[in-house]
Amino acid sequence: MTYKLGLIAEKIGAELIGDSEIDINGINSLSKANANQLSYIANKKYIDSLVNTNAGAVILSENMKNDCKTNALLVSNPYLAFAKVTHFFKSNNTIPKANNLNIDPSANLNNAVLGPGCVIGKNVLIGKNTTLESNCIIEDNVRIGNECHISSSVIIQRDCQLGNNCTILPSSVIGSEGFGNALDENKCWHRIAHLGKVVIGDNVCIGSNSAIDRGTIDDTQIHSGVKIDNLVHIAHNVVIGENTAIAAKTGIAGSTVIGKRCMIGGMVGIVGHLNITDDVTINATSTVNRDIKKPGIYTGFFPLMPHNAWKKAGMWLTKLDKITRILNIKLKDTK
Template identity: 40%
Template sequence: MTRTYSLAHLAQHLGAELVGDPDLVIEGIANLLTADSRQISFLSNATYQKYLAETRAGAVIIAPDLAETFAGNKLVIANPYLAYAKLTKLFSRPSSLQGIHPSAVIGEQVELGEGVAVGPNAVIGNRCVIGEGTIIGPGTVIGDDCKVGKFTRFAANVTLYEDVIVGDECLIHSSAVIGADGFGFARASDKSWVKIYQLGRVVIGNRVEIGATSTVDRGALDDTIIGDGVKIDNIVHTAHNVRMGKNIAIAAMTGISGSVDIGDNSTLSGGVGVVGHISIANDVHITGMSMVSATITEPGSYSSGTVLAPTREWRKNAVRFRQLDSLANRIRSLEKALQKHDLS
């Protein structure tokens, strides 16, 4: 079903200044090049300003300093990208799940809040508490003694092991696994491995989003903690006893080793690796494919690794990299020789 809104309604929703026809009906959102007269677009990057002249969008969300460059209907607001983000919720597809599907399995002593929906073949274990308005997708399994807040949504085939806590207004995507055992083993005298049973929990705050096929392991003794407002992309691994602060964003293919503390508002780009038992300060940005091998105490942007280069050039650089230690020793020898020469 198509959702429609007047331009006046959208302006009021965003707190934006409306310039143009308040009664214009908007049916969706699109980029400047593909939008038609029934859609709204946005300009958040000056690089795309050149497309304003040719856009067929019914209206454009635009910043005050660029508003005069567009003659059509517009919503003028300081942060067009944030405004666009807020509008996407209005036009998103709502879940069609309602009620408890006959094939769902509900355990004993389960508390379901008002308006909870449980899809086909979903399983809720014993003694779980599920908050008002929460949606549990098809095939999702929630283990014994879990607690889930209000208006949280689990997509299809999510797995929560026992004793997991998930807050309000979270979104957990398909095939995410929350609360599996952390990777803990002790080496025996015969070199075999003895399992360390993981006795902690996973505690997830409010407004957290966890992407498809991502995993969050339970703590060994203490809990693994994901703070309020954290956003985790697809295929991210969070090991046992990790503690994340608030409003952290982590891109795909990142691996976070055990007992890492990550401060508020930090961001980890794609493919980042983090070694265990270190801390990352608040407001840190780690660029893609970096390896974090030591504690970071100051906010700022950090990088590691080598940048892309033509293969022939990269191979030469790789050879030079292997020679760095010997080159440093040669430079020291030359410096000592020069000092002796100057003294003589």
């Protein structure tokens, strides 16, 4: 894939300073890019790399243009412009012509492209220009919007709904039964059948091997613009607000409601029935066990130490309450 620099500038709305006719056939970092590659700089601390780059062109903002010795693409947000440009150079996997599909005759697939091994249930409705790769299972009554990309081995269970322009990465499961069980008098668990579904908005991305459970009575809701990484668990009846991002391996327990524009780090554990307001950042591996009413950055993990130091710190930590009594420190003293 080769593009004239002028065409790239036009497509991303950049002001081009330099030669619009040079050919760009890839993207690379400032230090590795060659004369036919495009690079970008989004942070002043890499300014030396900009000065010394051999890149054919660099995406940058106004305040760095004087340090650019090569062609420049001026934009207000270089990282965003870089994100847009990456898509020009992406190679897609070919979807083989499927010869063993199981499509219920009541399904309306529009012009969807389906890979081999897909199974499409009753009354499924798929919008325009949507693609399903191989071995996807789309159960009865599922609705998928326009321009979606459903990767291989994704399973979307009965009644669930996806908006437009959603991407589901391989092997994720949407709409499986929630983990709701009632104890009887013999201490045996009885499973609750989950009557709700999962409703997903527009422009949502879900990573590989993630699992999003359907609601018990009401629906689990993933609002528009949400980005979810790999191996994430979202339990029954959770609601995730618009444009919130959730990094890999995080788990959110049942009925918790998360606001808009939150950034949840990797391997965060959020317990059930909580409310987290808008614009909250949770650092990686923290546990959230209470409501968060105030936007801001929150953290909670034990600091890493050499093992022997950890043993001592942990041991004294378990004795903190006794130490405060020895020292005669009262809770009110620490207010």
